[in-house]
Amino acid sequence: MTVPVRRTSFVKRSRYGFDLRSTALFFVFLAVVVCALGWAARVAAGAVERRPAWVFVLVALGVAGCLGLRRRWRLAGVARRAAAALDEAAREAAEVLDAPSDPVRPVSAPTSATVSPTAPTTPITVAAVTAVTAVTAVTAVDYDALSPEGFEEAIAGLCERDGCTEVEVVGGAGDLGADVIAVTPEGRRAVIQCKQYGESNRVGSQDLQRFGGTCFSVHEADVAVLVTTSDFTAPALEYAEQCGIVCVNREGLEAWTDGTGPRPWEAALEDGAAGWETAGSGC
Structure with missing residues (x-):
């Protein structure tokens, strides 16, 4: 009887085994x-x-x-x-490209039906806003609380409000009687002197004489105006009437400010001073 011989299989060594x-x-x-x-x-x-x-x-x-x-x-x-x-x-x-995009809605231009018929078609400029602000400030001003320079600025603001052009505040040392110079809507050259006096201190004839000696000959005024927060003496009004100088006292200034009275270059005041029709004749 033959006994089968078993084959010896090779044992695989571990890679972590000891190797001499x-x-x-x-x-x-x-x-x-x-x-x-x-x-x-x-x-x-x-x-x-x-x-x-x-x-x-x-x-x-x-x-x-x-x-x-x-x-x-x-x-x-x-x-x-x-x-x-x-x-x-x-x-x-890649995520942005793979994500579905939202449909873009076209923006339609406004039609004439969406525009209010009462809406202004002329744009409001910065100059217009500044002019409106200046007029409001002038009409609400307290003349007694202003400085002399502020009073001159307020009178210049009234001129601008009432349509004058080329308005300049020239008051100061060596002004020779001219505080505000402007061109009226009729094209006349207006020279204005400002006297911020107290109620008890009225403008006298000497003030008018000094102003009358320069307003026409030096400043070439067509309309000479003296504005005060007080009043005028009788000799001063007589001299102004002879020389064609418009005198604006406190009552006339308040009426000019609130729009209830005439403008200095348009008509004579109730106190008997000459209007602009006779202005420029000189003394």
Whole structure:
């Protein structure tokens, strides 16, 4: 009787098993590396002993090597971050392209039916807004509370409100009696002197004489006006009537301000002063 012979199967060795050959080669390589490092250290020590200056060279080489490695690590980190950012941007772009887009609704232009028939068609300019503001400020002003310069500005504002052009405030030292100069809507040159006096201090004939000596001959006025927050003496009114100077007292100024009275260059005042028809005749 024949007994069958079993075949011996080769047992596969584990990759993590002990291998005498690999272990011996590893220790040989380690010994070579240790010997090389020892020889390099000995050579470096001998060189330093013979030439101490080489210490700085070796240190510089070591620092340069460390910096180079660090720079490479930084560059590698930057490259990794840039690659990650590009990858994220690519994913977001793909999601945007894959998402369904909303339909765009056309914007229709406003038709004539949507425009109010009472809406103004002329644009409001900055100059118009400034003019309206100036008129409002003038009509609401308290003349007694103003400074002399402010009073002159207020009179100039009244002239602008009532259609005068080329309005200038020229009052000051050496003005020769002219505080405000303007051109009336009729094209006449108006020269105005402003007297901000108290109620008890009336404008006398000397004030009128000084103004009358320059308003026509020096300033070439077609209409000469003296405006005051007080009143005029009788000799002053007589002189003004002879020279053709329009006198505006406080009552006339308030009527001019609120629009209930005549403008100085349009008609004579009730106190008997001459109007603009006789202005320019001189004294």
